[in-house]
Amino acid sequence: MSNRGECLLCHSKFEKSSITNHLKSCSKKKLAESSKKREKTYHIVVEGKYYPQYWMHIEVPIDARLSLLDQFLRKTWLECCSHMSEFVIDGEPFDDMSQPLKNCIEPKETFEYIYDFGTSTELKLKVIEEQEGEKTSRESIKLLARNEPPDISCDFCNDFAEYVCVECTLDGGCLCKKCVNNHECDEEMLLPIVNSPRVGECDYRG
Numbered sequence: 498m499s500n501r502g503e504c505l506l507c508h509s510k511f512e513k514s515s516i517t518n519h520l521k522s523c524s525k526k527k528l529a530e531s532s533k534k535r536e537k538t539y540h541i542v543v544e545g546k547y548y549p550q551y552w553m554h555i556e557v558p559i560d561a562r563l564s565l566l567d568q569f570l571r572k573t574w575l576e577c578c579s580h581m582s583e584f585v586i587d588g589e590p591f592d593d594m595s596q597p598l599k600n601c602i603e604p605k606e607t608f609e610y611i612y613d614f615g616t617s618t619e620l621k622l623k624v625i626e627e628q629e630g631e632k633t634s635r636e637s638i639k640l641l642a643r644n645e646p647p648d649i650s651c652d653f654c655n656d657f658a659e660y661v662c663v664e665c666t667l668d669g670g671c672l673c674k675k676c677v678n679n680h681e682c683d684e685e686m687l688l689p690i691v692n693s694p695r696v697g698e699c700d701y702r703g
């Protein structure tokens with residue numbers, strides 16, 4: 498199965514397996530063209546722990562606090578009803594969100610993130626390397642690349658699915674525009690299919 502995504506720096510498309518190397522050279526090229534000040538950043542790849550077909554590459558200043566990364570992950574992929582969240586670093590829950598990244602995570606290190614302790618969405622993150630990036634006036638996280646929405650087909654007719662029934666789950670509850678009208682479960686159980694590892698969970702609508 499193809500798992501492509503787009504480099505948002507040059508808008509070319511790549512397979513998940515080759516985009517990391519592309520981004521290393523593409524971001525160097527972009528930076529060379531820029532006259533802005535530089536700062537040290539981490540190139541981080543984030544993916545769904547159980548749904549690795551959802552992924553993104555981001556560039557984060559190493560001085561940025563964990564809370565900034567937390568906010569970014571919520572905004573881009575996860576936020577439904579302000580659930581609790583937590584990073585897991587070196588296998589231990591890490592609660593101090595005020596710490597800058599450089600104090601808790603090293604290049605090449607893998608860590609995890611959990612959003613919502615009830616209907617959890619778990620993410621796996623890896624620092625690819627430390628690099629130089631454009632310095633922004635305010636601390637901010639740059640989205641470098643992300644996966645294209647995977648094709649999910651209706652479990653009843655094979656058409657393109659647009660909804661998922663939370664009751665029936667992604668495993669048998671994906672519905673197209675037509676079949677959604679014949680579905681037996683309560684209408685409140687229906688969520689739109691969105692491009693995120695939180696698809697079909699709690700009340701996440703993208």
Ligand SMILES: [Zn+2]
Pocket residue numbers: 504505506507508509519520523
């Ligand atoms: Zn590129």
Ligand SMILES: [Zn+2]
Pocket residue numbers: 577578579580699700701
């Ligand atoms: Zn929720």
Ligand SMILES: [Zn+2]
Pocket residue numbers: 651652653654655656672673674675676677
């Ligand atoms: Zn259908």
Ligand SMILES: [Zn+2]
Pocket residue numbers: 662663664665666670680681682686
């Ligand atoms: Zn259902």
